[in-house]
Amino acid sequence: MKALVCETYGSVDDLVYRDMPDPEPGPEEVLVAVKAIGVNFPDGLLVEGKYQARPECPFVPGSEISGEVISLGLGVDQFAMGDRILSLTTSFGAYAEKIVLPVGVIHKIPKSMSYETGAALLAATGTAHHGLRQRGQLKASETLLVLGAAGGTGLAAVQIGKAIGAKVIAACSTEEKLAFAKSQGADEGINYVKQDLKQAIKELTNGLGVDVVYDPVGGDAFDVCSRSMAWNGRLLVVGFASGRIPELPINLTLVKGYSVLGVFWGTFTVKQPDEHAANMRELFQWFEEGKVVPVVDAEFALADGIQAIKYVTGRNVMGKVIIKP
Template sequence: MRAVIGRQFGGIGDLSLEDVPSPSLESGTVRISVRAAGVSFANLLFIAGKHQNRPSLPFIPGTEVAGIVTEIASDARTELQVGDRVCAGLPSGGFAEEAIVDAANVFKIPPSLSFAGATLFPTIYATAYAGLVWRANLKPGEHLLVHGAAGASGLAAVEIGRALGARVIATAGGESKIAAAKEFGAHYVIDYKRDDFRDPVLKITGGRGADVVFDPVGGDVFDNSLRCVAPLGRLLPIGFASGRIPQIPANIVLVKNLTVIGLYWGFYMAWGKTKADAALRGRVKTLFEELFALHGAGSLRALVDQTLPLSQFGDGLRRVERREVIGKIVLAPGD
């Protein structure tokens, strides 16, 4: 099969497209013929060896795939069948024509959902939903501040926040990204390239501040969010696209009675050394059912910015690196 291979940690230029043996089916797993693989900022960290999910060498990047089930291990506890259209989350191995995935992390997709659109569900929509519903307990009428609102993670939070009945305040940079955030459900959009978001957020909320902050950016954005979050507010740091991991002043957390809530979606998918228990895995299954229902109702549109053949993986990664993407870049191994 063809796959994108990294034989050392580094940059995009250290990857190559190679012909390699198909991976072996392991206990409890499913083989998927990959029709679409999502490209994300987390891939750049993974390639550099800076992601919390650090692979052994050599590695195949990619954590979000959609395709067709072609083989199921005899001991896999699953209702899936060969031929099912599915999406799946995996710790690595997505940028390839075939992927082997833990059967518990493979989900049958509805007929209305394209393979490309389905790549947004295994980590992007799942992270936003788990963060806003499970962790932050976002309530109807609350103000939700979403940063990086035109990227895949941000747009997902905008859509889910709107579906949950929140008043969504989005930050994005530039006219096209502002327009996308508005189109996908933000009630208010702030162009961070022109304005500091603190004062507009306080004005929108009548001086109180945002009840929940969804932050995939980190750095200065997180620091400034502390200045416009409401008392008893909840902050969700779900990534550090800015490149700087912020330090949290405990005095502000104390004075405002804040809750800073971590969310690593890989824990629920049992990617790390600390495994989620069976009850949590059951919640994951229900979460995907709820996400697919929201998609069926038209609340989640799964925006794909561009689909590229696998051979153009470098172009897709560079567009993500340059912050040019609105929605999701997808690789199509079959093209």
């Protein structure tokens, strides 16, 4: 099979598209023909050696796929040949034509869901869902501010915020991204490059501040949000796409009476599998109802995977990027 391989840590440009031996499923595992791969911002960080995990080289990056089950390991009775599935990978390996996965991490996808949508639904949408449901406890009566609202997990947070019934404010860096976030349900928009973010939040919340902030961006925008929270608010720390991990003057949480909550979806899926399974059921239902539908911005061939990663990390993406082997 073909795969995109990280031979040594360094530039994304150094990834190598080459042949690898076909993997074989062991007990309680299945072999999957990969139909689509979700590209995520951390894929670039991983290859550069800047991610929390540092697998031994050579390795195949990528962490979410959709595909068809083409071989069953011993003892597998939950899945059959030909089943259409989506899955997180357990130790990367998604940027390949085939992958072996343990049955415990796989979800069958609804008949109405394409492979492209399936690969786009998992990590970005799952993170937003876990962040807003379990961590943020967002309610219909509340205001949600989403930073980087046109990006993968930001756009999912916009759609999920509306599915819950909250008033959603999208914050983006360009008018095009703002228009896109509004077309996906955001009620209000702030261009945080052109506008004063603090003043805009004040005006849109009648001076009360925001109940829940979903922040995959960090940096300066986090600093502003940490001073713009409503009483009993929840500031969700999701990621640092801006490149700066902010520091919080902790007295702000006391004075303004709000909480700061970390969101780490990957670990949540392992430590709280029952809640994760329930979340996936709700996401599939919302998909069927047309409430949460990932938008695929661009598709790339596996041989062009380097361009796919750079498209995401280059601040271009509106929705999700996928790779099709």
